[in-house]
Amino acid sequence: MLETIPAIRGDARIRTLVEAISDEASHLDGYISNLLSATRVTAGGLSPRREWADPRDIVNGAITRRARRLSAHRIEANFTDDLPLLHVDSGLVEEACGQILENAAKYSPSGSTITVDVRCEPHRVHVVVSDQGVGITADEQQKLGQRSFRSARHQASVPGSGLGFWIASTFIQANEGMITVHSRGQGQGTTVSISLPALEPSTSEPIALTDE
Numbered sequence: 001m002l003e004t005i006p007a008i009r010g011d012a013r014i015r016t017l018v019e020a021i022s023d024e025a026s027h028l029d030g031y032i033s034n035l036l037s038a039t040r041v042t043a044g045g046l047s048p049r050r051e052w053a054d055p056r057d058i059v060n061g062a063i064t065r066r067a068r069r070l071s072a073h074r075i076e077a078n079f080t081d082d083l084p085l086l087h088v089d090s091g092l093v094e095e096a097c098g099q100i101l102e103n104a105a106k107y108s109p110s111g112s113t114i115t116v117d118v119r120c121e122p123h124r125v126h127v128v129v130s131d132q133g134v135g136i137t138a139d140e141q142q143k144l145g146q147r148s149f150r151s152a153r154h155q156a157s158v159p160g161s162g163l164g165f166w167i168a169s170t171f172i173q174a175n176e177g178m179i180t181v182h183s184r185g186q187g188q189g190t191t192v193s194i195s196l197p198a199l200e201p202s203t204s205e206p207i208a209l210t211d212e
Contacts, residue, residue, distance in 0.1 A: 048089035108133030
């Protein structure tokens with residue numbers, strides 16, 4: 001409603017503040033929706049709505065929809081040629097990628113680079129997100145994926161609920177995928193790898209059926 005007021009639209013400073021409020025409200029709404037969906041998935045009350053999707057569209061969508069939250073970082077997205085299609089719930093997978101990107105931005109210094117590499121191997125597509133942030137200790141790595149887990153060293157300095165990675169893991173597992181985390185240690189960055197089953201390149205083109 002504030003955005004529709006002419007006096008606000010005409011004042012650049014106030015308009016920027018209102019846009020920030022709108023962005024935060026949209027983010028909260030999306031976060032609550034993801035939390036509810038993840039809870040329903042784990043309880044067996046929600047099944048993925050699978051469709052054929054291009055992994056490029058999924059990753060680019062995740063980056064675009066979180067442009068404001070990623071704006072303090074350089075995002076480098078690299079795609080190998082001839083990526084096969086994925087038979088997944090593209091909405092859930094995109095949200096999972098978005099959660100991983102947000103975590104990378106949250107735990108990395110401003111101006112650092114977040115790299116997204118999308119590559120394939122037989123039967124699988126891998127989305128690999130690497131940052132130059134605080135890294136993960138061996139103890140933290142064992143607890144990642146637990147609902148509401150947050151490292152004690154970040155609780156006073158980085159806001160969060162500890163649910164983002166759990167939500168991402170839940171959405172990926174619901175699509176028969178796997179998610180793994182690697183870090184060389186504290187202060188040495190983190191790499192999160194998402195692996196999803198893929199259609200073989202030789203059959204990646206949908207077959208048209210005709211009535212005889």
